[in-house]
Amino acid sequence: xxxxxxxxxxxxxxxxxxxxxxxxxxxxxxxxxxxxxxxxxxxxxxxxxxxxxxxxxxxxxxxxxxxxxxxxxxxxxxxxxxxxxxxxxxxxxxxxxxxxxxxxxxxxxxxxxxxxxxxxxxxxxxxxxxxxxxxxxxxxxxxxxxxxxxxxxxxxxxxxxxxxxxxxxxxxxxxxxxxxxxxxxxxxxxxxxxxxxxxxxxxxxxxxxxxxxxxxxxxxxxxxxxxxxxxxxxxxxxxxxxxxxxxxxxxxxxxxxxxxxxxxxxxxxxxxxxxxxxxxxxxxxxxxxxxxxxx
Amino acid sequence: xxxxxxxxxxxxxxxxxxxxxxxxxxxxxxxxxxxxxxxxxxxxxxxxxxxxxxxxxxxxxxxxxxxxxxxxxxxxxxxxxxxxxxxxxxxxxxxxxxxxxxxxxxxxxxxxxxxxxxxxxxxxxxxxxxxxxxxxxxxxxxxxxxxxxxxxxxxxxxxxxxxxxxxxxxxxxxxxxxxxxxxxxxxxxxxxxxxxxxxxxxxxxxxxxxxxxxxxxxxxxxxxxxxxxxxxxxxxxxxxxxxxxxxxxxxxxxxxxxxxxxxxxxxxxxxxxxxxxxxxxxxxxxxxxxxxxxxxxxxxxxxxxxxxxxxxxxxxxxxxxxxxxxxxxxxxxxxxxxxxxxxxxxxxxxxxxxxxxxxxxxxxxxxxxxxxxxxxxxxxxxxxxxxxxxxxxxxxxxxxxxxxxxxxxxxxxxxxxxxxxxxxxxxxxxx
Numbered sequence: 001x002x003x004x005x006x007x008x009x010x011x012x013x014x015x016x017x018x019x020x021x022x023x024x025x026x027x028x029x030x031x032x033x034x035x036x037x038x039x040x041x042x043x044x045x046x047x048x049x050x051x052x053x054x055x056x057x058x059x060x061x062x063x064x065x066x067x068x069x070x071x072x073x074x075x076x077x078x079x080x081x082x083x084x085x086x087x088x089x090x091x092x093x094x095x096x097x098x099x100x101x102x103x104x105x106x107x108x109x110x111x112x113x114x115x116x117x118x119x120x121x122x123x124x125x126x127x128x129x130x131x132x133x134x135x136x137x138x139x140x141x142x143x144x145x146x147x148x149x150x151x152x153x154x155x156x157x158x159x160x161x162x163x164x165x166x167x168x169x170x171x172x173x174x175x176x177x178x179x180x181x182x183x184x185x186x187x188x189x190x191x192x193x194x195x196x197x198x199x200x201x202x203x204x205x206x207x208x209x210x211x212x213x214x215x216x217x218x219x220x221x222x223x224x225x226x227x228x229x230x231x232x233x234x235x236x237x238x239x240x241x242x243x244x245x246x247x248x249x250x251x252x253x254x255x256x257x258x259x260x261x262x263x264x265x266x267x268x269x270x271x272x273x274x275x276x277x278x279x280x281x282x283x284x285x286x287x288x289x290x291x292x293x294x295x
Numbered sequence: 296x297x298x299x300x301x302x303x304x305x306x307x308x309x310x311x312x313x314x315x316x317x318x319x320x321x322x323x324x325x326x327x328x329x330x331x332x333x334x335x336x337x338x339x340x341x342x343x344x345x346x347x348x349x350x351x352x353x354x355x356x357x358x359x360x361x362x363x364x365x366x367x368x369x370x371x372x373x374x375x376x377x378x379x380x381x382x383x384x385x386x387x388x389x390x391x392x393x394x395x396x397x398x399x400x401x402x403x404x405x406x407x408x409x410x411x412x413x414x415x416x417x418x419x420x421x422x423x424x425x426x427x428x429x430x431x432x433x434x435x436x437x438x439x440x441x442x443x444x445x446x447x448x449x450x451x452x453x454x455x456x457x458x459x460x461x462x463x464x465x466x467x468x469x470x471x472x473x474x475x476x477x478x479x480x481x482x483x484x485x486x487x488x489x490x491x492x493x494x495x496x497x498x499x500x501x502x503x504x505x506x507x508x509x510x511x512x513x514x515x516x517x518x519x520x521x522x523x524x525x526x527x528x529x530x531x532x533x534x535x536x537x538x539x540x541x542x543x544x545x546x547x548x549x550x551x552x553x554x555x556x557x558x559x560x561x562x563x564x565x566x567x568x569x570x571x572x573x574x575x576x577x578x579x580x581x582x583x584x585x586x587x588x589x590x591x592x593x594x595x596x597x598x599x600x601x602x603x604x605x606x607x608x609x610x611x612x613x614x615x616x617x618x619x620x621x622x623x624x625x626x627x628x629x630x631x632x633x634x635x636x637x638x639x640x641x642x643x644x645x646x647x648x649x650x651x652x653x654x655x656x657x658x659x660x661x662x663x664x665x666x667x668x669x670x671x672x673x674x675x676x677x678x679x680x681x682x683x684x685x686x687x688x689x690x691x692x693x694x695x696x697x698x699x700x701x702x703x704x705x706x707x708x709x710x711x712x713x714x715x716x717x718x719x720x721x722x723x724x725x726x
């Protein structure tokens with residue numbers, strides 16, 4: 001007996017396949033689109049302290065421009081982003097080189113190095129909160145036992161951003177290192193052989209060959225970390241809740257508090273959409289850069 | 296509305312319902328809503344944990360199923376905001392802190408009016424015994440919105456052995472606290488003389504007690520009053536104690552850090568919630584060297600902060616009658632006695648005087664002092680924590696900011712209070 005599908009025209013076949021997959025596609029698109037569309041709609045609404053809702057057009061966005069806390073949050077977000085990203089890229093590349101050249105026990109070394117980013121950020125935040133406690137924490141105990149003065153760490157307005165950047169760097173440098181390690185392993189050996197024949201020193205080899213060839217991989221790592229860092233929330237929420245004062249009040253923390261503690265969901269949505277636009281902008285810029293450094 | 300008329304508006308319907316319930320006596324049908332499922336959105340704190348140890352009892356008594364949706368406090372509020380903004384009936388009953396969000400939730404229409412529901416009540420419920428102050432705190436616009444689950448407030452935990460070693464008397468006034476802290480600092484540099492909340496959103500809980508004891512008020516003539524002489528004195532005294540005698544990093548301290556510091560034996564005086572007794576005494580090291588008292592008096596005497604968690608019914612619940620059966624069971628004398636035996640201070644004087652509970656209290660001297668301090672909270676307490684306005688949670692941010700500015704020496708007291716008053720006046724003006 002001839003099979004039914006054999007008699008179908010290609011157009012009919014395409015139509016049937018489309019019809020069969022349509023529910024899944026509609027569901028997936030809906031799941032992605034609905035929260036975005038809903039947040040955009042919320043951004044045009046105002047909610048009073050009592051939850052009363054009214055349409056205000058672009059008023060939430062014009063309020064952003066005159067809101068000192070927004071500009072402060074933006075500054076904190078950028079400062080934390082730049083500091084963390086630079087530290088993670090420099091240390092990540094260094095760690096990748098160490099792992100790449102490790103001759104012995106590289107399995108154990110790799111497992112040890114990647115363990116921080118396997119830890120949930122909330123757990124990491126709690127752990128560092130205890131370690132950095134100025135009275136009871138191990139960090140000050142170590143400083144004092146080697147004759148250095150204790151530090152206020154997360155409780156100092158001037159140290160809180162570098163301290164949070166260090167905690168994030170501790171957690172995410174191994175992730176950057178793993179990405180870079182993948183890039184290192186894919187580099188063509190022939191260029192290194194040519195450099196060796198030409199008598200290039202190890203530093204010159206790194207500077208002139210390894211680094212330029214690794215650039216696309218580093219930019220990929222930069223994109224991935226940028227998305228996370230610009231939306232930085234969990235460790236700050238666990239350790240300082242944006243304090244002391246508002247010294248670590250990133251845009252994400254500020255938006256969360258406006259929405260869920262002060263119940264102004266409309267303004268919080270406008271804040272979050274602005275942050276989303278910043279993240280998208282950064283990703284697009286780095287994507288262009290990746291195209292420029294590709295080989 | 297004056298306090299008297301407000302009290303009358305709360306007490307009269309409740310007492311009427313109580314009289315009616317006495318008449319119903321033992322005829323009360325707990326199985327009226329058998330087969331229904333009640334969803335309870337709970338804050339996973341010691342109060343709900345103690346209550347939920349009795350969950351099986353409720354299900355057996357009523358034939359209903361209790362579905363518990365439990366989160367940490369912040370996460371519970373996030374969930375609540377989402378559910379209530381969607382007008383969803385997902386939560387029938389939820390825990391609420393009237394002193395914090397009561398005005399806001401009442402104005403938003405999130406609370407069901409419990410007054411008519413209180414007519415359907417078991418004979419032994421005894422409304423009259425519930426703390427009238429807490430019932431008043433849960434009444435908005437003449438509507439009773441929540442039933443009290445516990446009574447709590449900040450109290451002073453102090454180390455009797457360290458005070459004795461340093462020749463320091465137990466402080467009787469706020470000035471004594473400052474003098475004691477100074478003497479303790481000179482006597483033993485390894486000990487933190489005084490610790491209280493320094494984390495911005497948490498400051499109002501303890502600072503309010505200081506402000507009220509000194510004789511200050513948050514508002515006067517509809518305006519923020521932090522720059523009044525008493526307001527400035529309270530700001531300077533509270534922040535000065537933490538800056539000069541508190542632990543390093545106190546601006547990040549809330550109850551977990553304070554309890555950990557005191558339990559580890561590193562602080563001589565801790566001003567923290569009465570609810571933390573169990574945590575502080577965990578391990579038993581502090582049982583024999585701890586004294587407890589309400590915070591010492593200021594010029595206005597002792598006006599301790601006394602608040603309590605309440606159980607309320609969602610305005611969007613489709614089964615408010617059945618939900619009320621859970622609320623009345625959970626706040627009944629018998630269940631509150633069982634919770635009290637787990638260290639949850641009861642909002643009912645009769646339970647506090649119950650023989651079994653007194654026996655538990657008498658087992659340890661520290662429990663006796665704890666109960667004595669709670670008795671002062673129950674009789675003299677004020678539930679005003681932060682500004683008595685709809686945006687109370689946000690007002691706490693500005694109080695905390697002013698205190699932190701002074702602890703960190705970022706502003707003078709005049710600058711700090713002026714900035715706070717400006718922001719708070721804008722908040723007060725918001726509708």
